[in-house]
Amino acid sequence: MxxxxxxxxxxxxxxxxxxxxxxxxxxxxxxxxxxxxxxxxxxxxxxxxxxxxxKTEKIKENNETEKVAVLNYEELTQEEKNTLNSLKHWRSETSSKLGLPQYMICHNSELMTIAKMRPDSIDDLKKIKGFGQHKINRYGNDILSLLQVG
Known part of the structure; x- marks a missing residue:
């Protein structure tokens, strides 16, 4: 606070x-x-x-349901910051394997939102700003698996 x-x-x-x-x-x-x-x-x-x-921002994309984005690192608890660090490590490894810049995998705001919301299904991932069908198909299962372990 x-x-x-x-x-x-x-x-x-x-x-x-x-x-x-x-x-x-x-x-x-x-x-x-x-x-x-x-x-x-x-x-x-x-x-x-x-x-x-x-305030957590809710954004409408393409007439879909509202999407959520966490835009401020200070909103995260210590546990959520630890999850964010794990997500950043995953993103770094994934970008190296695929030869893509890290921001092409996920933006920091997307990772912060994942850490805050802790989605446990593909449907939950769809509620996060920046997660369309392509990104979910490519990285969704990896992200959900990482969250279940951590």
Whole structure:
């Protein structure tokens, strides 16, 4: 969980801009909890602490169901980071065998999403952004096997 601090000044000239800034931020994250306190002094303002987690992005591809993508490494737990390292090792070995650049196998965001979601079926893999039928046919069984071992 992360924390961000905002100052919402109550003077008319700043109030709307400060409120817009906090509202924009709130649409981009998952709020865990908040704390507020009114501060008086030369400039009166609301001190707002927002405890949050990054939002997992859902993306629609080709009129299919929504696809999920984890875009921030900080979203991962330590166990998920360990899984990510195993997936990166697999990707490195696979790219060497096939003579392809690693990004042609899987992007980091795809591997992070796999580590976070831990799919246990081909249908679950289809929900991950970047995993179409071609990538699933080529690498799906390898990825699922790796996740079952780890």
């Amino acid at each position: 992360k924390v961000k601090h905002f100052r919402v000044r109550v003077s008319g000239e700043h109030l709307q801009n400060d409120q817009d800034a906090i509202n924009q931020f709130l649409t981009e994250v998952t709020v865990e909890k908040t704390a507020t306190n009114f501060i008086t002094g030369m400039i009166d303002y609301w001190s707002v602490l927002v405890f949050y987690s990054p």
